Amino acid sequence: GENVEQHPSTLSVQEGDSAVIKCTYSDSASNYFPWYKQELGKRPQLIIDIRSNVGEKKDQRIAVTLNKTAKHFSLHITETQPEDSAVYFCAASFQGGKLIFGQGTELSVKP
Amino acid sequence: ETGVTQTPRHLVMGMTNKKSLKCEQHLGHNAMYWYKQSAKKPLELMFVYNFKEQTENNSVPSRFSPECPNSSHLFLHLHTLQPEDSALYLCASSPQAHSYNEQFFGPGTRLTVL
Numbered sequence: 171g172e173n174v175e176q177h178p179s180t181l182s183v184q185e186g187d188s189a190v191i192k193c194t195y196s197d198s199a200s201n202y203f204p205w206y207k208q209e210l211g212k213r214p215q216l217i218i219d220i221r222s223n224v225g226e227k228k229d230q231r232i233a234v235t236l237n238k239t240a241k242h243f244s245l246h247i248t249e250t251q252p253e254d255s256a257v258y259f260c261a262a263s264f265q266g267g268k269l270i271f272g273q274g275t276e277l278s279v280k281p
Numbered sequence: 282e283t284g285v286t287q288t289p290r291h292l293v294m295g296m297t298n299k300k301s302l303k304c305e306q307h308l309g310h311n312a313m314y315w316y317k318q319s320a321k322k323p324l325e326l327m328f329v330y331n332f333k334e335q336t337e338n339n340s341v342p343s344r345f346s347p348e349c350p351n352s353s354h355l356f357l358h359l360h361t362l363q364p365e366d367s368a369l370y371l372c373a374s375s376p377q378a379h380s381y382n383e384q385f386f387g388p389g390t391r392l393t394v395l
Contacts, residue, residue: 174323202381213285213371213386214324221381259324267379268337271324 172196172264176272183250184280191275193260194242202263203236203243208274209256217258218245250279284308285387287372293393294362302357302390304372310385312378313355315347318369318389330355331378362394 173196183189193203201222206214220227220234220243227234231250236243243262247254260272284307294300306313315327329337330349344366346358355372369391373384 176323204383213388215386216383219381219383261324263381266336267381268326268329269384270326273321273323 172268172270174260174262174270174272176260176275178275179273180276180278182278182280185250185252187250189247189250189254189277189279191245191258191260191277192242193244193262193272194240195262195270196241197262197264198238198241200241200262200264202267202269203234204261204269205234205245206259206261206271207256208259214259247277250277252279252281255279285372285374285385287370287387287390289390290388291391291393293395294359295395296362296364298362299358299360301359302370302372302392304355304357304387306353306355306372306374306385306387308374308385310374310376311352312375313349313352314373314375314378314384315355315357316371316373316386318371319367324371327357329378336378359392362392364394367392367394 176193204219207217208214231248233246257274259274261269288303312331317325326339327341328347348356369389371389372387375382375384
């Protein structure tokens with residue numbers, strides 16, 4: 171079936187540390203993997219995405235890696251700051267380009 | 282502000298009521314989506330419209346009825362809902378459906394069914 175698993179569900183780090191969130195997907199044909207950030211009481215917003223023709227993408231302190239063989243991808247945030255505190259959702263594209271989202275990870279960055 | 286608006290922002294309704302949620306996008310997109318976001322659950326895709334045509338109904342109960350009169354407006358008509366339907370309902374839009382583009386979300390409607 172169409173499934174995306176995301177771990178961990180909660181993550182607490184000290185300011186300045188790195189945070190890693192991992193997702194697995196069920197369909198080997200999936201080829202688009204966006205990450206969304208949702209701050210408390212706000213709408214989800216895209217922070218980075220990756221397509222299957224690349225293995226890694228970076229944007230300042232954020233990076234995403236993709237392992238197509240293992241069907242998993244990860245979000246890496248370095249030098250975390252309190253404003254990084256939010257819920258992060260991964261997603262994968264399925265049949266027809268439909269996005270299926272993971273369960274979300276609540277990241278807390280402690281000053 | 283992402284250019285996607287939703288009204289109302291909050292809605293409380295009884296199980297016998299009929300109400301409608303409205304979404305409007307000012308981004309010139311051709312695809313619009315309804316998602317349900319419940320506590321401790323992932324964003325659940327409900328419906329997809331592409332160029333005003335429904336292209337996806339993700340096994341949504343018939344008490345939820347979408348309407349897309351044009352590419353800028355999307356409605357979700359609600360009737361005889363259940364308490365478990367209480368959730369945040371998010372609308373999103375993108376340039377086209379079934380292509381790999383960013384989806385822009387609205388602020389959501391917080392629905393409570395009594």
